[in-house]
Amino acid sequence: MDTFERTYTLPEGRGEFTMSVVGHKQENGQTLSSTGLTLWRAAEYMNSYLLKRPWSSTGKSYNAMELGSGIGFNGILLSKLNVNGSTTLTDGDTDTLENLVENVERNGGGCEVKQLRWGVDKVERVWDMIIASDVIYVPNVVPLLFDVVTAGLSEVGVFVLAYARRNVKFEMVLEEAEKRGMVWSKEETGVDGENVWVFRKGEGLSEIIVKTRTGREIRLGVKLSDTVLKVKNKLGAVEGLVLPDKQILLMKGVTLENEKTLDQYGVVKGTTIFYRLQDHTGN
Structure with a gap:
């Protein structure tokens, strides 16, 4: 060999x-x-x-x-x-x-x-x-x-x-x-x-796009009833990103609150959410 x-x-x-x-x-x-x-x-x-x-x-x-x-x-x-x-x-x-x-x-x-x-x-x-x-x-x-x-x-x-x-x-x-x-x-x-x-x-899931400061796009399967905190945890579990307390998720310039659900913010399949770190360095 x-x-x-x-x-x-x-x-x-x-x-x-x-x-x-x-x-x-x-x-x-x-x-x-x-x-x-x-x-x-x-x-x-x-x-x-x-x-x-x-x-x-x-x-x-x-x-x-x-x-x-x-x-x-x-x-x-x-x-x-x-x-x-x-x-x-x-x-x-x-x-x-x-x-x-x-x-x-x-x-x-x-x-x-x-x-x-x-x-x-x-x-x-x-x-x-x-x-x-x-x-x-x-x-x-x-x-x-x-x-x-x-x-x-x-x-x-x-x-x-x-x-x-x-x-x-x-x-x-x-x-x-x-x-x-x-x-x-x-x-x-x-x-x-x-x-x-x-x-x-993906059963019962909708795919959303999470875009980082560097332009990287992460396609994530979520339930629209998921809380923002659950989405942050998924980003950590699936993509190895930082812990949820260091993450900021934004949509249309609005910071998404952890306890609210995606559908409360009008998120649907294909929605783009922006990901930032608290120190604004991105990932």
Whole structure:
């Protein structure tokens, strides 16, 4: 097998992290006995997305899980970013798990490795974030994947999927997500139909847009009966933003009061709300 190295700049001035993992080159393809031992291109797009998310060593802690971890290329980086939380890497293949454990140890540990066979093993806890890269090879795995996601994802959590063009049309993935009452957005665009998508539980929810001072737009699923304080808590849980007492939400120049509900302010689906910090630095 080959050794792959990538160097990433960690947030908050925590320096650089050079990841070293062992696996097979993509050009060896799916003729290998285990695709989980291969570094696929979609994994690069996933890491690009993860690095763009806001991370804080003193802020929100995530319970994060990776499905189909393979060689750990995404999950290991996630564990280095999610320093205030916990990260679990899972795979169903025994040989892949052995290599995965070795790769985690090569990079200083910091995350748990477990076997999780879709359709066989029960999801035992709820997660704030679930990620998966290039895990859809045949149509029958799509409902199994979403069985795991819907069982394991918290009500305000995110499922991040890096999709690579295989023998499964992505429309089938979106149809399955729609059956489960989920909403989604495309967050990272690659080549040849390889993109990063973010899914959220959306049943009974309306999507609003929260815009930060820097121009970043956050699409958030809310109930219009939610209080402003609950929206602030969701921003902390889903996006890792600062604690609610440091947040200011504005609409049409009016500061929204914590105890009031969104519908009291006339918020509807698609409404834009502006997010600020009390020190006016934005996020």
